[in-house]
Amino acid sequence: MFIGQGLKPGLFIFLLIFLASCDPDRVYEKNQPIPDQTWKSAEKVEFRVEIADNTIPYNVYLQLRNGMDYPYSNLYLFLKTTFPDGKISKDTIECILADYDGRWLGSGTGSVKFMRFQLKKGVRFPLKGLYQFEFEQAMRVNSLKGITDIGLRLER
Secondary structure (H helix, E strand, O other): OOHHHOOOHHHHHHHHHHHHOOOOOEEEEEEEEOHHHEEEOOOEEEEEEEEOOOOOOEEEEEEEEEEOOOOOOEEEEEEEEEOOOOOEEEEEEEEEOEOOOOOEOOEOOOOEEEEEEEEEEEEOOOOOEEEEEEEEEOOOOOEEEOEEEEEEEEEO
């Protein structure tokens, strides 16, 4: 069926965008903006993920966007993972955002760069249920300027 033969142009464009954005491996993806692009040390960014199938391996990614005004070449984070049974795991993560010459890594042509960091590859969650992932900036400053948003992505 062609556009002129009954399929409305708006529906055609919607279907085209929908089909182009399909991502069958993605199980969860959410990005949260950092207010005023200033991440305060007392503010934690939380993600709650329901794991329904604990028999399959997952890849876990941290997604970051930083502005050109970010004052460092790296970012240290604390990650606290709370399991469905209440047990807690803590990790320290370093994300390299610029090379030794100060050139920003990642993608983006404007004033914001995007990077995805693989935290875990092929991990099998031990329990079904709700997991909480809590990120905290660990840069030893009270107000960290230049981080625009942080995200979490899980895929099969």
